[in-house]
Amino acid sequence: MVEVFARETPQLLPLEERIRTFKEVNLGFTEEQVKREASRCLQCTKAYCMAGCPANVKIPNFINAIRRGDYKRAIEIICETNSLPAVTGRVCQVEMQCEKACVLNRKGMPISIGLLERFVADLALKRGWKRFECKAFNGKRVAVVGSGPAGLTVAGDLIKLGYEVTVFEALHKPGGVLVYGIPDFRLPKDIVEKEIKTLEDSGVKIYTNFCIGKSLTLKEIFDEGYDAIFLGIGAGAPVVLDVPGVNLDGIYTANEFLVRNVLMKAHLFPKYDTPIDVGKRVVVIGGGNTAVDSARVAVRLGVEEVKIAYRRGEEDMPARKEEVLRAKEEGVKIIPLVNPVRFVGDENNHVVKVEFVKNQLTYMDQSGRPMPVPIEGSNFLVDGDLIILAIGQKANRVFTQTVPELKLDKDGYILVDYEAKTSLENVWAGGDIIRGSATVIQAIGDGKRAAVSIDKNLIGKQI
Ligand code: FAD
Numbered sequence: 235m236v237e238v239f240a241r242e243t244p245q246l247l248p249l250e251e252r253i254r255t256f257k258e259v260n261l262g263f264t265e266e267q268v269k270r271e272a273s274r275c276l277q278c279t280k281a282y283c284m285a286g287c288p289a290n291v292k293i294p295n296f297i298n299a300i301r302r303g304d305y306k307r308a309i310e311i312i313c314e315t316n317s318l319p320a321v322t323g324r325v326c327q328v329e330m331q332c333e334k335a336c337v338l339n340r341k342g343m344p345i346s347i348g349l350l351e352r353f354v355a356d357l358a359l360k361r362g363w364k365r366f367e368c369k370a371f372n373g374k375r376v377a378v379v380g381s382g383p384a385g386l387t388v389a390g391d392l393i394k395l396g397y398e399v400t401v402f403e404a405l406h407k408p409g410g411v412l413v414y415g416i417p418d419f420r421l422p423k424d425i426v427e428k429e430i431k432t433l434e435d436s437g438v439k440i441y442t443n444f445c446i447g448k449s450l451t452l453k454e455i456f457d458e459g460y461d462a463i464f465l466g467i468g469a470g471a472p473v474v475l476d477v478p479g480v481n482l483d484g485i486y487t488a489n490e491f492l493v494r495n496v497l498m499k500a501h502l503f504p505k506y507d508t509p510i511d512v513g514k515r516v517v518v519i520g521g522g523n524t525a526v527d528s529a530r531v532a533v534r535l536g537v538e539e540v541k542i543a544y545r546r547g548e549e550d551m552p553a554r555k556e557e558v559l560r561a562k563e564e565g566v567k568i569i570p571l572v573n574p575v576r577f578v579g580d581e582n583n584h585v586v587k588v589e590f591v592k593n594q595l596t597y598m599d600q601s602g603r604p605m606p607v608p609i610e611g612s613n614f615l616v617d618g619d620l621i622i623l624a625i626g627q628k629a630n631r632v633f634t635q636t637v638p639e640l641k642l643d644k645d646g647y648i649l650v651d652y653e654a655k656t657s658l659e660n661v662w663a664g665g666d667i668i669r670g671s672a673t674v675i676q677a678i679g680d681g682k683r684a685a686v687s688i689d690k691n692l693i694g695k696q697i
Contacts (some may be wrong), residue, residue: 235262237274239274240268240343241271241274241343241344241345241585242267242271242345242346242349242519243262243264244260244262244263244267244346245260245261245264245597246259246261247259247261249447249564252294252535252564252575253534253564253565254417254420254457254534255409255419255534256417256419256501256534257418257419258418258419258420258421258422258450259419259420259560259686260383260420260556260560261323261586262349262352262353262356263346263349263350263352263353265353266421266422268350268353269300269303269347270443270495271345271346271349271350271352272297272300272301272345273296273301274338274343274345275294275297275301275345275559276295276337276338277294277297277298278337280294281294281393282336282337282479283332283333283335283336283345284332284336284337285334286331286332286334286335286336286689287331287675288675288676288679288682289314289315289316289322289675289678289679289682290315290682291311291315291316291332291351291646292311292312292314292315292689293332293347295311295345296308296309296311296312296350296351296354297345297350299311300350300353300354305353305354305357305358306358306363307359307553307571307635308354309354309355309357310363310365310366310574312351312354312355312477313365313366313492313654314366315682316678317386317389317390317391317429317432317433317678318383318386318387318390318429318674318678319351319354319355319503320350320352320356320359320390320425320429321357321383321412321425321429321674322348322351322356322675323348323350323351323352323353323355323356323679323682324348324352324420324421324425324495325412325416325420325421325554325674326348326673326674326675327554327673328346328347328348329554329556330390330556330673331344332347332348333345333347333348337457338634339465341407341469342650343567349557350435351629353367356425359425359428359432360582365435366371366394367394367395367603368393368395368396368437369394369395369396371396371397372396372397372400372693373502374396374397374398374461374462374692374693375397375398375399375400375459375460375461376392376397376398376399376400376460376461376463376464376688376692377399377400377401377402377455377460377462377463377464378400378401378402378463378464378466379401379446379463379464379465379466379467379633380401380402380404380410380465380466380467380468380665380667381401381403381404381408381409381410381430381440381442381466382409382411382412382466382468382665382677383410383411383412383466383665383668383674383675383677383678384464384466384468384583384664384666384677384678384680384681385401385403385410385464385466385665385666385679385681386408386409386430386433387399387677387678387681387682387685388399388464388466388662388664388681388684389433389438389682389689390436390438390686391686392680392685392688392689393433393436393437393438394436395567395685395689395693397674397688397689398437398439399437399438399439399440400438400440400441400616401438401441401442402441402444402445402446402449402450403440403441404440404445404446404556405443405445405497406442406443407442407497407555408430408440409423409426409430409440410466411468411470411674412426412470412674413426413496413497414492414493414496414497415489415492415493415496415524415527416496416523416527417492417495417496417527417530417531419497419530419534420527420557421527427622433622437502438442438568440658440680443561445632445633446467446633446637447632447633447634447635447636447637448598448632450634451637452637452658452661456660460689461658461660461692462661462662462682462691462692463660463661463662464661464662464663464664464688465633465648465656465661465662465663465664465667465691466663466664466665466667466677466680466681467626467630467633467665467667467669468494468665468666468667469628469629469647469667469670469671470473470489470625470627470630470666471627471628471629471630471631471655472487472488472489472623472626472628473623473625473626473627473628474487474623475519475625476622477574477575477576477577478577478621479577479578479579479585480577482583482584482585483514483579483582483583483584483585483619484511484513484576484584484585484619484620484621485577485585485623486511486518486620486621486622487622487623487624488518488525488527488528488622488623488624489524490526491510491526491528491531491622492527492531492557493509494510495510495531495535496531497526500537501531501534502638506524511620512532512535512537512620513534513537513619513620514537514538514539514619515538515539515541515617515618515620516529516539516540516541516618516620516621516622517536517541517542517543517588517616517618517620517621517622518532518540518541518542518543518544518621518622518624519543519546519574519588519622519623519624519625520542520545520623520624520625520626521542521545521546521550521551521553521619522551522552522553522624522671523551523552523553523554523627524575524624524627524671525542525544526542526551526553526554526557526558526561526566527557527604527626528565528622529541529542529561529566529622530557530560530561530564531606532620532622533561533564533565533566537620539617540565540566540567541566541567541568541569541616541618541648542561542566542567542568542569542573543569543572543574543588543590543616544568544569544570544571545571545572545573545593545606546570546571546593546603546604546606547570547571547595548568550569550603550604551568551600569590569616571592571593571594571595571606572590572592572593573588573591573606573608574588574589575589575590575591575595576588576589577589577621579614583657584619585618585619585620585621586617586619587615587616587617587618588616588618588621589613589614589615590613590614590615590616591608591609591612591613591683592608592609592612592614593606593607593608593609594607594609595607595608612645626670626671627670627671628645628646628668628670629642629645629646629647629648629667629670631646634646634648637658639657639658639669640656640657640658640661641656641657642669645670647667647668647670648663648667648670649668650662650663650664650667650668652682653684653686653687653690654668654680654683654687655687662684662687662688663684664677664680664681664683664684665680666683668680
């Protein structure tokens with residue numbers, strides 16, 4: 235007989251502390267909460283939750299192991315298919331994936347799958363539990379370009395199968411967006427480092443400060459004896475608005491703002507030698523995770539007033555719902571249904587105001603959401619001396635322009651087939667560079683698909 239409890243709510247860092255520090259806000263479940271939450275799982279024979287997970291984590295099985303108190307087995311089950319559980323347990327868009335598919339969601343109380351995963355993943359890291367065994371070296375070498383979730387997944391899946399795996403990363407730290415984009419208050423960097431160290435301890439070699447296309451070409455990688463290459467280079471180029479005044483001082487792309495703070499620790503200046511222009515009134519333009527992260531970083535930099543301006547309604551913001559809620563608790567105001575049309579500067583060429591036009595929602599667009607359309611004559615001004623543009627990311631051409639024979643779509647994303655193969659022989663690709671900015675778990679799903687195909691092609695062909 236399954237005991238019926240309400241959905242557990244995680245512990246949170248007190249509000250007054252969180253707005254002054256970059257410490258993690260969501261502190262997760264206690265062991266007691268984990269036991270209660272796991273006991274709510276109905277252990278459905280047809281596990282819809284699994285169908286909602288691109289990494290195919292055997293969710294009912296790991297929850298069942300938790301119910302038995304066998305946390306070690308729980309992490310082994312998770313790591314059969316997911317090499318980054320402490321990351322996904324924190325940042326996965328669960329309300330759109332596994333938890334959306336949970337049958338208890340019909341009553342608005344899905345199992346907190348993400349937080350259960352996080353609990354066992356953190357415990358495994360703390361106790362140093364081995365998560366998986368690796369087969370003996372199979373004689374094949376794979377190079378992975380980019381160390382974001384897509385690249386790390388390919389590395390993790392192939393090292394288990396006995397491949398020699400080397401990851402090349404352009405930045406000085408591995409992790410991709412996990413280290414240069416998502417702030418510590420959502421994803422502490424020591425957690426990402428520990429997850430990556432687990433892969434390194436299993437034999438994955440990671441070379442940082444290594445920009446493929448510049449330091450080494452694809453041909454040179456093959457010449458060095460690698461049998462396959464996976465491209466997981468992300469979509470790290472920011473989209474910039476084309477409106478008057480966009481080049482005024484005080485206007486940042488979210489990419490630059492977050493890299494300066496999250497990776498280069500500008501908030502700890504002068505200890506870290508990265509300056510940041512902190513205004514009094516910040517306006518962030520956008521509605522995704524990048525926008526909400528930027529706004530919450532600005533709160534922690536001591537800015538007086540932080541606003542997020544979004545072109546649709548608040549309920550349509552693509553950011554994780556939990557983070558929107560936390561941002562509002564932290565004092566961030568949301569201005570829905572607006573488009574910026576102009577930035578106004580002072581005599582020093584520094585931005586002081588943003589002019590917006592109001593939108594109304596009309597017919598459904600291709601994304602299935604009502605299309606925002608400007609209302610003529612509804613313009614108004616908002617004060618802002620630090621503007622952060624978080625309106626999207628696009629493919630960075632630094633690498634792709636060095637390989638003209640690699641087929642791309644019209645926006646510069648790498649074209650792949652259903653097995654993640656590119657147009658080049660023995661070159662696979664996945665993550666944001668094949669579809670534009672998406673989610674960690676989609677990048678992981680792509681990495682898994684590519685690893686299966688690489689294995690099939692390299693080992694399968696031998697037989
Ligand atoms: P990335 O994570 O972008 O990693 C690509 C790596 O490749 C980078 O380290 C880059 O330096 C490296 N690289 C690029 N070119 C080269 C080269 N030529 N040579 C060597 N290395 C190279 N998703 C969620 O699911 N939940 C969230 O809460 C969430 N929050 C986000 C917050 C922010 C601020 C941002 C920007 C994104 C967020 N996302 C979130 C989206 C998610 O992080 C991305 O979809 C995911 O990281 C994509 O993974 P990836 O491996 O394709 O690329």
